[in-house]
Amino acid sequence: MTNFIVWVVWIVAALSLLSSGIAVVLFSNPFYSALALIGNLASLAVLYLLLAAEFVAAAQVLVYAGAVVVMFLFVIAYLGGRADAPWAGRPSLQSLAAILAAGAIAVEIVVVIALKAGDELSTAADIEDGFGSPAEIGHLFLGDHLLAFEVTSIVLLVAAVGGVILGTAIPEESHS
Amino acid sequence: MPGPGVAAYLIISVILFATGAFGVLIRRSPLIVLLALEIMLNAGNLALIAFARQTGTGSGQIFALTVMVVAAAEAVVGLGLIVAISRRHIDLDVDKLTTLRG
Amino acid sequence: MTGAAWIALFAPAAAVVLIALAGTRIPRRAAGILAAGSALVSFICSVIAFVGLLGESPEERTHFSTLWTWLSAGRLQIGAQILVDPLSVFMMLVVSGVGFLILAYATGYMHGDAEERRYHAYKALFLFSMLLLVEAGNLVLLLAGWGMVGLSSYLLINFWHHRASAVAAGKKAFIMNAFGDATFVLAIFLLIQRTGSVDFRSVLQDGVVKHGSAVAVLIALGLLGGAVAKSAQVPLHTWLPDAMEGPTPVSALIHAATMVTAGVYLIVRTHVLFELAPAIQDLAGILGAITILLAGVVALVQTDIKRVIAYSTMSQIGYMFVAVGLGAYGSGLFHLMTHAFFKALLFMAAGIVIHALSDEQDIRRMGGLGRALPLTYRAFVVGALALAAIPPFAGFFSKDSILGAAANAGTLGWILWGAGAIGAFLTALYTFRLLFIVFWGDLSPFAREHVHVKRFEGGFAMAWPVAVLTVLSVVGGWLQVPWGWSLVNDWIDPVAESAEEATGVTFTFSVVASLALALGGIWLAWRLYGRPSGAPARVRKRWPWATRTLEHKFWFDELYDRLFSAPAAGMAVALGRDVERPVFLASLGGIATGVRSASRRLSTVQTGFVREYALALAAGLAVLAIVFILVT
Numbered sequence: 001m002t003n004f005i006v007w008v009v010w011i012v013a014a015l016s017l018l019s020s021g022i023a024v025v026l027f028s029n030p031f032y033s034a035l036a037l038i039g040n041l042a043s044l045a046v047l048y049l050l051l052a053a054e055f056v057a058a059a060q061v062l063v064y065a066g067a068v069v070v071m072f073l074f075v076i077a078y079l080g081g082r083a084d085a086p087w088a089g090r091p092s093l094q095s096l097a098a099i100l101a102a103g104a105i106a107v108e109i110v111v112v113i114a115l116k117a118g119d120e121l122s123t124a125a126d127i128e129d130g131f132g133s134p135a136e137i138g139h140l141f142l143g144d145h146l147l148a149f150e151v152t153s154i155v156l157l158v159a160a161v162g163g164v165i166l167g168t169a170i171p172e173e174s175h176s
Numbered sequence: 177m178p179g180p181g182v183a184a185y186l187i188i189s190v191i192l193f194a195t196g197a198f199g200v201l202i203r204r205s206p207l208i209v210l211l212a213l214e215i216m217l218n219a220g221n222l223a224l225i226a227f228a229r230q231t232g233t234g235s236g237q238i239f240a241l242t243v244m245v246v247a248a249a250e251a252v253v254g255l256g257l258i259v260a261i262s263r264r265h266i267d268l269d270v271d272k273l274t275t276l277r278g
Numbered sequence: 279m280t281g282a283a284w285i286a287l288f289a290p291a292a293a294v295v296l297i298a299l300a301g302t303r304i305p306r307r308a309a310g311i312l313a314a315g316s317a318l319v320s321f322i323c324s325v326i327a328f329v330g331l332l333g334e335s336p337e338e339r340t341h342f343s344t345l346w347t348w349l350s351a352g353r354l355q356i357g358a359q360i361l362v363d364p365l366s367v368f369m370m371l372v373v374s375g376v377g378f379l380i381l382a383y384a385t386g387y388m389h390g391d392a393e394e395r396r397y398h399a400y401k402a403l404f405l406f407s408m409l410l411l412v413e414a415g416n417l418v419l420l421l422a423g424w425g426m427v428g429l430s431s432y433l434l435i436n437f438w439h440h441r442a443s444a445v446a447a448g449k450k451a452f453i454m455n456a457f458g459d460a461t462f463v464l465a466i467f468l469l470i471q472r473t474g475s476v477d478f479r480s481v482l483q484d485g486v487v488k489h490g491s492a493v494a495v496l497i498a499l500g501l502l503g504g505a506v507a508k509s510a511q512v513p514l515h516t517w518l519p520d521a522m523e524g525p526t527p528v529s530a531l532i533h534a535a536t537m538v539t540a541g542v543y544l545i546v547r548t549h550v551l552f553e554l555a556p557a558i559q560d561l562a563g564i565l566g567a568i569t570i571l572l573a574g575v576v577a578l579v580q581t582d583i584k585r586v587i588a589y590s591t592m593s594q595i596g597y598m599f600v601a602v603g604l605g606a607y608g609s610g611l612f613h614l615m616t617h618a619f620f621k622a623l624l625f626m627a628a629g630i631v632i633h634a635l636s637d638e639q640d641i642r643r644m645g646g647l648g649r650a651l652p653l654t655y656r657a658f659v660v661g662a663l664a665l666a667a668i669p670p671f672a673g674f675f676s677k678d679s680i681l682g683a684a685a686n687a688g689t690l691g692w693i694l695w696g697a698g699a700i701g702a703f704l705t706a707l708y709t710f711r712l713l714f715i716v717f718w719g720d721l722s723p724f725a726r727e728h729v730h731v732k733r734f735e736g737g738f739a740m741a742w743p744v745a746v747l748t749v750l751s752v753v754g755g756w757l758q759v760p761w762g763w764s765l766v767n768d769w770i771d772p773v774a775e776s777a778e779e780a781t782g783v784t785f786t787f788s789v790v791a792s793l794a795l796a797l798g799g800i801w802l803a804w805r806l807y808g809r810p811s812g813a814p815a816r817v818r819k820r821w822p823w824a825t826r827t828l829e830h831k832f833w834f835d836e837l838y839d840r841l842f843s844a845p846a847a848g849m850a851v852a853l854g855r856d857v858e859r860p861v862f863l864a865s866l867g868g869i870a871t872g873v874r875s876a877s878r879r880l881s882t883v884q885t886g887f888v889r890e891y892a893l894a895l896a897a898g899l900a901v902l903a904i905v906f907i908l909v910t
Contacts, residue, residue, distance in 0.1 A: 002178050003178045003179065006178040006179035007179055007180065009179075010179050010180055010184075014184075014188050017188065017192060018188070018191060018192065018195070021192050021195040021196065021215050022195055024199065024208075024211050024212065024215055025195055025196070025198060025199035025202070025203070025208075025212055025215075030205060030207045030208055030211075033207075033208055033211050034211060037211055037214060037215070040215060040218065041218065044218055044221070044222060047185065047188075047222060047225075048222075048225055050179060051185065051225050051226060051228075051229040052229055053225045053228065053229070053237050053240075055237070056221075056225060056237050056240055056241060059241060059244060060221075060244070063244055063248060064214075064218075064244065064247075064248075067248065068214070068247070068248050068251050071251060071252070071255060072207070072210070072211065072251070072255065075207070075255045075258065075259060076207060078259070079207070079258070079259070079262050079268070094201070094202075094889060094890065094893065095201075095202055097201075097893055097897070098198060098201030098202045098889075098893060098896070099198065099202075101197070101201065101893060101896040101897050101899075101900050102194045102195070102197045102198035102201065102896065103194065104900040104903075105190075105193070105194050105197060105896065105899055105900050105903060106190055106191055106193075106194035108900065108903040108904060108907060109190045109193075109903060110187055110190055110191075111907065112903070112906070112907055113183055113186050113187055113190070114183070114187075115907075116183075124177040124181070124182055124229055124230045124232075125229075125230060125231055125232030126232065127229070127232050131232070131234065132234070132237060136234055137234065137237060137238065137241070140234045140235065140237075140238050141238060141241075144235070144238075145235070145238045148238065148239075148242050152242050152245045152246070155245065155246060155249050156245060156248075156249055158249070159248070159249030159250075159252045159253055160252070162252070162253050162256065163252040163253060163255075163256045165256075166253065166256030166257060166259070166260050167256055167259060167260070197896050200889075200892050201889060201892055201893050201896060202889075204889075270887075270888050270889055271887060271889065273886075273888070274885065274886025274887055275886065276884075276886050277884055277885055277886030
């Protein structure tokens with residue numbers, strides 16, 4: 001019974017993930033794209049829950065959907081305007097090559113996964129209850145991966161400073 | 177584990193990645209490009225979490241959290257750039273921002 | 279005794295250094311006195327060494343002395359060492375003695391020249407180099423002296439460097455000598471390979487190479503090449519007449535008395551190696567004989583007073599080569615000594631004549647100077663008689679010593695004897711031709727205008743050395759008298775045993791025949807040139823082709839020009855035009871241009887379009903994925 005529910009949830013989440021992804025890429029109004037991104041992130045959070053990563057799912061919703069996308073929406077609202085649709089203009093070599101490249105990447109890696117699906121990817125390890133819990137994440141961050149923890153905090157600091165500088169620099173005389 | 181195997185998650189992650197790549201390559205507005213970039217990063221995150229579940233170690237989740245932080249930082253800087261560009265009354269068109277040419 | 283030898287060696291070197299350092303602070307004459315003084319010191323020290331050797335028995339008259347280890351290369355140790363033995367002391371006496379006289383003469387000759395100090399410094403340098411050459415105790419030090427005399431010769435030939443002909447002559451002399459140096463060095467290399475040393479004690483042993491083997495021939499040939507070049511024998515003789523561009527004392531010292539005899543010294547010193555390759559020793563004699571005849575004949579048509587004497591030098595050294603080619607080392611060295619006396623005398627007398635006529639050297643403009651310069655004339659007569667080998671003058675004894683050895687040496691010896699006898703006839707002919715044209719008859723119009731005579735006809739400084747040499751040219755030959763004593767041969771014997779001379783009837787025949795030919799030559803010269811007659815002109819008209827060949831010195835210069843210098847010059851021009859300019863010079867610009875254009879073409883990749891960069895990344899990823907699939 002649980003298996004069936006899990007499958008259903010999985011299919012719904014996967015479909016909404018892919019469709020919202022395509023929506024982000026294809027909408028001409030950036031505001032709609034950002035909203036589609038929220039759907040994308042939410043579907044991802046569901047998938048994370050299915051993969052026993054509760055903390056990450058929560059962080060995903062809080063940080064990504066809650067902060068990053070809100071930042072995007074602020075900027076979009078500030079700048080306004082519409083973007084051109086992706087199919088605007090003549091089909092150029094660039095667009096053709098883009099389709100090919102993206103398609104090629106997808107196909108190739110799917111093939112690889114399919115090839116390997118039989119042997120290594122067949123079994124998932126057994127996990128305890130505390131896998132993916134905040135306690136576990138905390139242990140790892142402050143234990144094995146302390147360096148990553150510290151470095152990411154520096155990255156955040158630098159980004160914050162950079163953002164402030166980029167935002168408050170007075171433009172000299174406009175058109176460059 | 178209940179539900180589909182890790183392979184299915186990985187395949188979804190790849191398709192999402194390809195979608196994001198396609199978006200980066202095809203759109204001309206830098207805002208949308210940044211959004212597509214976020215999708216690519218998230219695809220990577222999904223793959224990481226799937227592998228963490230498969231091997232039973234938590235390092236994949238730590239990695240995913242770090243990626244999230246970096247993505248946030250990059251979004252800050254990118255949006256700051258876009259704001260700065262638009263303040264200078266330059267068209268927000270990636271094809272027109274070509275001063276760094278050889 | 280070795281101490282005296284060291285002082286003799288370094289005295290002229292000290293003179294050079296002092297003159298060079300003092301520069302223009304000392305008066306001009308002082309430089310000359312310094313140089314001549316150092317030569318006198320060398321001579322006194324040589325006499326001391328000689329006396330020291332006299333006091334010992336002949337077997338122990340070999341002293342090596344090393345100051346320090348000059349070069350050290352693995353097993354090969356080359357010391358700064360000299361050898362004091364009968365041969366080197368003999369050469370030292372000749373070189374420093376005659377050198378002193380000529381350097382003293384030069385203080386008068388070069389008086390008033392703009393660069394007199396440089397001249398005396400070079401002369402002292404030459405003296406040092408020559409002493410180094412004869413005193414050296416190993417081959418490499420000898421080579422050092424050898425090269426340095428070549429250098430001094432070059433420096434002194436083009437002393438008047440603003441004269442293009444002098445510069446060309448200097449170059450010619452140096453390059454030809456360089457060829458000889460190269461063969462000499464190759465011989466040294468072979469010897470080093472054989473014995474691992476260059477010391478005379480190890481190298482000049484009887485068994486160092488197999489008798490008659492190819493290596494022995496090569497070594498002897500290399501040494502002979504060096505000797506032939508330095509002594510201006512055929513075929514490397516064309517530089518000596520041109521070397522007369524230098525001042526007359528230079529011609530006297532370097533190109534008559536000392537440097538050109540270095541080849542003879544070398545052969546005597548390394549006679550062991552020549553005796554191990556008898557074919558080459560015979561070749562030396564043959565080359566000497568050819569030179570006697572060729573030089574003698576060419577001297578008949580020369581019109582420059584110094585060039586006649588130069589060809590005479592070439593011819594007389596040919597006699598010395600004949601001597602050492604036959605193994606008559608003592609005779610060869612004896613002739614070297616007497617030749618130094620009378621040849622230097624002739625050059626110095628010619629120098630007085632040239633000075634008196636304000637540097638005119640063409641004999642066609644001279645005549646009747648016997649009346650204007652009586653003392654010089656008398657000195658010249660003595661020198662000419664010595665050169666023509668008339669008894670009791672010096673040349674007679676030495677030349678007959680050589681001819682006597684030739685008469686005793688089988689078929690080849692008789693051929694060489696024949697060349698020597700004809701050479702005696704030619705020598706007398708051209709020498710007295712010169713004397714009659716320059717000194718007899720009436721004063722030529724040119725001489726009447728230009729002659730100016732100083733006290734003692736050339737100044738005291740030039741007169742007294744001439745007087746000394748005149749005396750030596752008379753008595754110098756009495757050191758070795760046939761049917762009497764042979765002091766020179768006995769002195770040299772411990773170092774190089776001389777071959778036996780003929781005795782009895784053969785010897786008498788040789789003496790009488792050569793004397794008759796010499797007197798015949800003088801008689802012919804008197805007939806042709808003693809009185810003004812049209813005979814020479816008539817001879818010239820009857821055989822124009824022969825005359826032209828003689829005047830062109832048997833076309834040797836033209837041959838060498840065609841063979842060596844024209845191709846070399848052509849190659850230089852061609853290389854400059856086809857290799858240097860397009861390949862090297864243009865390549866510099868070409869490289870720069872190439873890099874610039876390549877980078878310009880590469881920079882078109884950076885279009886500035888971010889999407890294109892991203893596309894490149896994605897495409898690369900796709901390709902890598904394929905590779906990954908295929909590989910694993």
